[in-house]
Amino acid sequence: xxxxxxxxxxxxxxxxxxxxxxxxxxxxxxxxxxxxxxxxxxxxxxxxxxxxxxxxxxxxxxxxxxxxxxxxxxxxxxxxxxxxxxxxxxxxxxxxxxxxxxxxxxxxxxxxxxxxxxxxxxxxxxxxxxxxxxxxxxxxxxxxxxxxxxxxxxxxxxxxxxxxxxxxxxxxxxxxxxxxxxxxxxxxxxxxxxxxxxxxxxxxxxxxxxxxxxxxxxxxxxxxxxxxxxxxxxxxxxxxxxxxxxxxxxxxxxxxxxxxxxxxxxxxxxxxxxxxxxxxxxxxxxxxxxxxxxxxxxxxxxxxxxxxxxxxxxxxxxxxxxxxxxxxxxxxxxxxxxxxxxxxxxxxxxxxxxxxxxxxxxxxxxxxxxxxxxxxxxxxxxxxxxxxxxxxxxxxxxxxxxxxxxxxxxxxxxxxxxxxxxxxxxxxxxxxxxxxxxxxxxxxxxxxxxxxxxxxxxxxxxxxxxxxxxxxxxxxxxxxxxxxxxxxxxxxxxxxxxxxxxxxxxxxxxxxxxxxxxxxxxxxxxxxxxxxxxx
Amino acid sequence: xxxxxxxxxxxxxxxxxxxxxxxxxxxxxxxxxxxxxxxxxxxxxxxxxxxxxxxxxxxxxxxxxxxxxxxxxxxxxxxxxxxxxxxxxxxxxxxxxxxxxxxxxxxxxxxxxxxxxxxxxxxxxxxxxxxxxxxxxxxxxxxxxxxxxxxxxxxxxxxxxxxxxxxxxxxxxxxxxxxxxxxxxxxxxxxxxxxxxxxxxxxxxxxxxxxxxxxxxxxxxxxxxxxxxxxxxxxxxxxxxxxxxxxxxxxxxxxxxxxxxxxxxxxxxxxxxxxxxxxxxxxxxxxxxxxxxxx
Ligand code: HEM
Ligand SMILES: [Cu+2]
Numbered sequence: 001x002x003x004x005x006x007x008x009x010x011x012x013x014x015x016x017x018x019x020x021x022x023x024x025x026x027x028x029x030x031x032x033x034x035x036x037x038x039x040x041x042x043x044x045x046x047x048x049x050x051x052x053x054x055x056x057x058x059x060x061x062x063x064x065x066x067x068x069x070x071x072x073x074x075x076x077x078x079x080x081x082x083x084x085x086x087x088x089x090x091x092x093x094x095x096x097x098x099x100x101x102x103x104x105x106x107x108x109x110x111x112x113x114x115x116x117x118x119x120x121x122x123x124x125x126x127x128x129x130x131x132x133x134x135x136x137x138x139x140x141x142x143x144x145x146x147x148x149x150x151x152x153x154x155x156x157x158x159x160x161x162x163x164x165x166x167x168x169x170x171x172x173x174x175x176x177x178x179x180x181x182x183x184x185x186x187x188x189x190x191x192x193x194x195x196x197x198x199x200x201x202x203x204x205x206x207x208x209x210x211x212x213x214x215x216x217x218x219x220x221x222x223x224x225x226x227x228x229x230x231x232x233x234x235x236x237x238x239x240x241x242x243x244x245x246x247x248x249x250x251x252x253x254x255x256x257x258x259x260x261x262x263x264x265x266x267x268x269x270x271x272x273x274x275x276x277x278x279x280x281x282x283x284x285x286x287x288x289x290x291x292x293x294x295x296x297x298x299x300x301x302x303x304x305x306x307x308x309x310x311x312x313x314x315x316x317x318x319x320x321x322x323x324x325x326x327x328x329x330x331x332x333x334x335x336x337x338x339x340x341x342x343x344x345x346x347x348x349x350x351x352x353x354x355x356x357x358x359x360x361x362x363x364x365x366x367x368x369x370x371x372x373x374x375x376x377x378x379x380x381x382x383x384x385x386x387x388x389x390x391x392x393x394x395x396x397x398x399x400x401x402x403x404x405x406x407x408x409x410x411x412x413x414x415x416x417x418x419x420x421x422x423x424x425x426x427x428x429x430x431x432x433x434x435x436x437x438x439x440x441x442x443x444x445x446x447x448x449x450x451x452x453x454x455x456x457x458x459x460x461x462x463x464x465x466x467x468x469x470x471x472x473x474x475x476x477x478x479x480x481x482x483x484x485x486x487x488x489x490x491x492x493x494x495x496x497x498x499x500x501x502x503x504x505x506x507x508x509x510x511x512x513x514x515x516x517x518x519x520x521x522x523x524x525x526x527x528x529x530x531x532x533x534x535x
Numbered sequence: 536x537x538x539x540x541x542x543x544x545x546x547x548x549x550x551x552x553x554x555x556x557x558x559x560x561x562x563x564x565x566x567x568x569x570x571x572x573x574x575x576x577x578x579x580x581x582x583x584x585x586x587x588x589x590x591x592x593x594x595x596x597x598x599x600x601x602x603x604x605x606x607x608x609x610x611x612x613x614x615x616x617x618x619x620x621x622x623x624x625x626x627x628x629x630x631x632x633x634x635x636x637x638x639x640x641x642x643x644x645x646x647x648x649x650x651x652x653x654x655x656x657x658x659x660x661x662x663x664x665x666x667x668x669x670x671x672x673x674x675x676x677x678x679x680x681x682x683x684x685x686x687x688x689x690x691x692x693x694x695x696x697x698x699x700x701x702x703x704x705x706x707x708x709x710x711x712x713x714x715x716x717x718x719x720x721x722x723x724x725x726x727x728x729x730x731x732x733x734x735x736x737x738x739x740x741x742x743x744x745x746x747x748x749x750x751x752x753x754x755x756x757x758x759x760x761x762x763x764x765x766x767x768x769x770x771x772x773x774x775x776x777x778x779x780x781x782x783x784x785x786x787x788x789x790x791x792x793x794x795x796x797x798x799x800x801x802x803x804x805x806x807x808x809x810x811x812x813x814x815x816x817x818x819x820x821x822x823x824x825x826x827x828x829x830x
Contacts, residue, residue: 015548023548107619110599114552121560125567157571161563168559171630179622183615209630217637221770227570228759229684230766232641235665237684238675238763240649247637310658 022117025109026515027094028412030116034091035405037119039481041083042398044127046474048076053436053470055453056463069453070138071130077141081259082166083123085393088401089262090115090173093201096408097177099506099513100195102186102522107179115173122165129155129162140451142252145233145244149225156226160219167212174208177201186505186522192286195504196279199286200265203293204258210297211254218247242307249300257296260392261289263360263400264331267353269504270407271335274350275342276501281334288327288334295324305376314373321371325364332361347499348422352403355395355430363391366441381451384444390437394473395430402429402480409484410498414512415491421483428476435469546606551599558595561588604797604805617804624808628815631778635819638774642767642826646673650763653679678762687757687765693828696747700740701824704779707736708817711786711810721800723793730790733813737783744776771827778816785809 015023024030051072055063064072094112098105106112129136134153137143148156181202185194194202222244224230231237233244264285272279279285301309301317309317335357344350366388370376379385402425410416439462444450448459455463494511509517561584568581606612648657654671655663663669666679678684691697714729751757759769789809792798798806 020548022553023550025546025548108623109546110549110552111623113549114555117553117556118559121556121563125560125563154571157567158564161567165559165563171627175623175626175630178626179619182622183618209626210633213630213634214637217634217641221638221641223570224759224766224770227573230759230770231678231684231763232766232770234684235649235653235662236680237678237760237766238650238653239645239766240653243641243644243649246644247641250637250640308659 023113025105025113027098027105027109027112027517028513028515030106030112031091031094031096032412033116034087034094034119037116038084038088038091038401041079041087041123043477045076045079045084046477048072048079050470050474052076053467056455057467058464059455059457059460061454064453066453067135067138070140070451071136073451074137074140074143075126075130078126078137079123080393081141081255082163083119083126085259085397085401086170087119089201089204089259089397090170090177092197092262092266092401092404092408093177095412096506097180097198097201098184099411099509099517100198100504101181101184101189102505102518103180103184104516104519106176107184108176111172112176115169115176118165118169122162122169125158125162125165129158132158142248143222144248145222145225145241148244149222149233152226157223160223163219164216167216170208170212174205174212177205178209181205186518192283195265196268196282196285196289197262197265200261200268200289203289204261207254207258207261207293207296211251211258214247215251215255218244218251221247242304245304245307246301249303250297252303253300254293254296256389256392257292259397260360261293263356263397264289266400266404266407267335267356270349270353270403271338271357272503273407273499273501274347274353275339275344277338277342278503279334280337280340281330284330285334288330291327292324295320295327299324302371302373302376305373306380318371318373322368325368325371328364332357332364347406347419348417348426349403349407351423351426351430352399352406355426356399356403359391359395359399359433363388363393363396366391379444381449382444383440383448383450386450387437387440387444390440394437395433399429399433402426405484407499408506409487410491410494411506411509411511411513413488413491414494414510415487416494417483417487417491421479421486425476425479425483428479429473432469432473432476436466436473437469439463439465439469549599549602551595551602555592555595555599558588558592561585562592564588604792607802608797620804620808624811628811631815632819635771635774635822638767638771639822639826642771645763645767650675673764675762675764684760684762685756687751687755687761689755690757690764690768691747691751691755691828693824696743697824697828700743701820703736703740703743704817704820707733707740708814710736711813715806715810718793718798718803718806719800723796726793727790730786730793734783734786734790737779737786737813741776741779741783744772744779768827771823775816775819775823778819782809782813782816785812 021029021033024033051064052069055061055069094106097103132153132155134155136155137148137153137159139147139152139156143159181194181198191199221230221232225232225234225239231239233239233241235241268279268285299317299321301313302321305314305317346354366384370379370385370388406417406422443459443462446459448455496510497507498511505522506513508522565581565583565585565588568579569585572579572581648659650673651657651671652659652662653666654669656671669677669679674687674690676686676688676690678686710729711733714726714733717723717725717729757768758765786809789806792805797803
């Protein structure tokens with residue numbers, strides 16, 4: 001502990017109480033804020049999902065009006081994407097990147113605070129729309145024109161500015177992460193020595209900086225069309241509603257990779273630990289991640305196969321999309337090869353990671369089916385698409401976040417969570433997720449359209465299963481909260497290393513990690529030794 | 536990794552970011568409310584929120600930067616922090632590039648696909664079924680629905696004001712570079728002169744652009760409502776103009792800082808950041824001149 005004191009002594013003690021959190025420039029405090037914010041949004045968005053599933057439990061209209069149902073699907077999507085998944089990853093980056101590369105903090109600590117504190121305000125703006133005249137946005141999380149322009153409720157203006165704020169926050173957060181990784185690595189740590197979580201975040205940050213401004217551009221054009229008489233998305237003036245979709249998906253597809261690349265990084269940290277082997281194919285992992293990121297800019301129109309693209313467009317986007325499956329396959333192969341003949345144990349983070357590998361791969365395969373343009377004419381806008389993206393996002397992105405929380409919680413708090421309860425949380429979530437989303441493949445293929453509050457009788461059984469699963473999944477998340485709280489309050493003390501097989505610089509710090517991670521650059525040789533193992 | 540740092544500098548907690556968040560929130564709330572009020576009769580308080588937020592934001596930015604400058608002058612910053620600032624500014628400019636890319640992309644799409652299809656040419660000529668009698672042309676003078684989107688009578692010739700503005704902006708990049716070179720040589724008088732010239736060139740550019748907009752609106756019928764030509768024209772030139780305005784304000788601040796003697800020959804990142812920004816704005820203009828005016 002003496003080293004801890006030496007590190008904090010030459011810094012004034014942080015202000016206490018609420019002020020500490022409002023004014024903090026500390027990467028750990030800010031990481032915690034992001035994670036708590038994300039968890040809050042996860043429950044808010046989750047509640048909306050349960051409203052949707054309650055309505056869909058049976059055919060016919062039971063609980064809500066179609067108008068409100070649309071608001072729920074829209075808000076659910078927006079909140080989960082921008083409020084739950086993205087901030088969770090940024091929170092993890094804040095906590096872990098400086099510790100993994102031997103840095104004292106993030107490169108631009110004050111801007112870091114700003115990136116975070118914009119978010120609660122942006123989402124306040126978003127939630128306010130629920131109480132406005134005409135209701136909240138009801139045009140889907142993809143807000144296609146003209147639904148979001150000509151036919152939008154007045155609250156769309158607030159939505160646009162909320163999106164702008166989220167964009168500003170994400171861009172600044174990403175700039176900070178890039179600057180940290182490029183500039184604050186421990187002396188002697190080369191790029192190819194970095195742990196994979198750091199690598200994947202570096203590339204994600206690049207995607208964010210490239211994609212978020214395009215989102216800002218598209219909502220700006222919307223704003224102009226709605227209020228200032230332009231005709232970007234109106235054919236009557238020579239524009240084109242399809243233009244909206246192009247610009248949106250030019251942002252949107254990189255966005256889905258923003259939500260999965262850090263997950264790849266997390267799983268690449270956890271699997272080696274519990275397989276007690278080094279990660280198989282480190283270099284190929286880095287290349288695979290980079291090529292996924294680059295390819296993600298030339299596949300966007302696979303979301304628009306049915307909109308009426310020229311034939312060359314259909315073909316180009318079909319093949320480029322399929323190409324992404326190659327580096328993705330490399331990754332899955334590497335994870336499996338890492339486990340091959342490892343001495344594996346199955347603690348909660350490992351369980352979530354294993355489920356990630358299996359279930360994300362299912363989502364990847366359904367993605368491949370959707371990528372076949374002629375087949376997509378049948379699948380598009382059905383529940384099959386809903387099944388696809390929930391498989392990559394829930395047991396994909398969200399499971400990886402949970403795995404990360406269980407994995408690093410002892411490092412953050414200095415205490416172990418209750419392993420038995422962790423396993424309960426995992427198994428209930430695992431069953432819940434599959435009950436919810438697997439049947440959606442079937443009803444989708446059978447032709448049930450997405451985004452409707454009512455449906456034909458033949459879809460009733462599977463919908464009922466899905467709703468039961470959704471409530472099961474939702475309620476099991478209360479266990480997650482319970483586990484975290486009980487770990488913080490009364491968990492057994494954890495040692496430095498936490499896990500028997502863990503490797504990497506973050507494990508060379510005491511648990512809980514000191515307020516400022518490394519106030520002096522760690523010893524080069526030690527750093528290298530540790531990260532070599534950690535990767 | 537030039538010089539190995541021995542200790543890291545981490546700033547204390549700061550109150551600026553949270554105030555800036557509040558300012559941003561007020562601005563967003565106020566702007567949305569004000570814009571929505573344009574269509575209804577009620578006025579409300581929104582525009583006051585917007586103004587309050589903007590003033591608060593200006594104040595915060597000043598105070599925040601003042602603090603950073605003070606820290607820099609106290610010598611708290613190492614080479615490493617300097618590099619972090621550089622990375623930060625470079626990536627910020629890259630994000631701006633992508634912002635403009637969205638609008639350039641929209642322009643290319645409309646010109647090469649949407650308008651020809653509407654006019655019955657190419658792969659998706661079927662779009663013409665909706666607007667029979669419409670024929671494609673660029674600049675689009677006759678929109679499909681002339682009642683809702685009356686096309687412009689005339690568009691702006693590239694060889695008048697736009698050419699002049701190109702010359703102005705390109706030479707401003709040169710003068711700024713001269714100022715920078717002089718700064719590196721430690722010749723403060725020359726820095727002031729050339730920086731001053733740069734600012735004047737920027738102001739002239741803006742003056743001409745305002746003139747151009749007035750002509751467009753009052754004489755040519757080229758407005759935001761004039762169909763897709765007007766829309767792309769104004770969004771591209773408008774955002775560019777906004778960036779020139781911001782760039783000019785930053786140049787003026789840098790000028791004041793030069794007068795105050797803030798910069799030394801080897802430590803003047805603030806100056807460099809602004810000049811990067813200015814060059815970026817310049818490059819965007821070249822793109823505009825080419826794709827919006829000439830082609
Ligand atoms: C092997 C990789 C993947 C392929 C080939 C793929 C392919 C596709 C295709 C073709 C669609 C459009 C379906 C349609 O609307 O008809 C789609 C939708 C979607 N994908 Fe993927 N995908 C892949 C991975 C991912 C990942 C990793 C994520 C996110 C983490 C993701 C998230 C989404 C989302 C959110 C949608 C639906 C958007 C909407 O319309 O609301 N996909 N995918
Ligand atoms: Cu996609």
